[in-house]
Each structure stands twice: as structure tokens, then as C-alpha cells.
Amino acid sequence: DDGLVDWMLTSSKFNGRKRDKAQYPFGFFSEQEVDALIEQQRQEADLEKRKALVQQANRLTSDKVASAFLYHPSNVLVYHKQVNFPKSSRIPGLIDLDRVSLG
Numbered sequence: 001d002d003g004l005v006d007w008m009l010t011s012s013k014f015n016g017r018k019r020d021k022a023q024y025p026f027g028f029f030s031e032q033e034v035d036a037l038i039e040q041q042r043q044e045a046d047l048e049k050r051k052a053l054v055q056q057a058n059r060l061t062s063d064k065v066a067s068a069f070l071y072h073p074s075n076v077l078v079y080h081k082q083v084n085f086p087k088s089s090r091i092p093g094l095i096d097l098d099r100v101s102l103g
Helices: 003-009 032-043 047-063
Strands: none
Touching: 003 032, 003 047, 032 047
16 A cells, blocks of 8 residues: 555645645645545455455556656565565565565
């Protein structure tokens, strides 16, 4: 949910009307249905239900072209026996580094 919360929530620090426009000088996206889905997925304990809510919110923001990035940096992945990347973090299309640790 990082991308949704940080970039698509009306009140987020990057997207909200009250954002520091000098530091974050880009557009504003606001959609009540997306905000409601973001809040609902934050409180959902069932991973499958939460995944469905996130996917629904992602579809809405994609359909409305909430943002378009002109530059996509390369992802660098590290493979080493001391890097612990738990299976629970392995979501297709998402690299969740919050749970990665060095052994």
C-alpha cells in the first residue's frame, strides 16, 4: 500500500493540498472512492481481502491516470546467502525492502 498511501491519498504528505509545494512541486490527485479504499485496506487483517482492495484502488488511479512517470530507474537486486528476503514479502510486481535483513 506504500504507493497508494504516499501518492494517491488526498491527505498524503506528497499529494495533499497542504504538501510543501516547494519540496513536492507536482500535481494533486483527489478521489473519495480511492481514499475510502485506502482506509479500508489499512484496517483489513485478511491478506486476500486487503490485496483485492489495493488492486481495486490501483485500477481506479490507473483508469484516471493519476500520475505518469517519464523516467523509470533500473531496479538493482542483490543475491547473497546473507540476505534474508522472507517469502511473505515476495509479492509479484512489488519489492518490499522493509522486511529484508542481513544474516
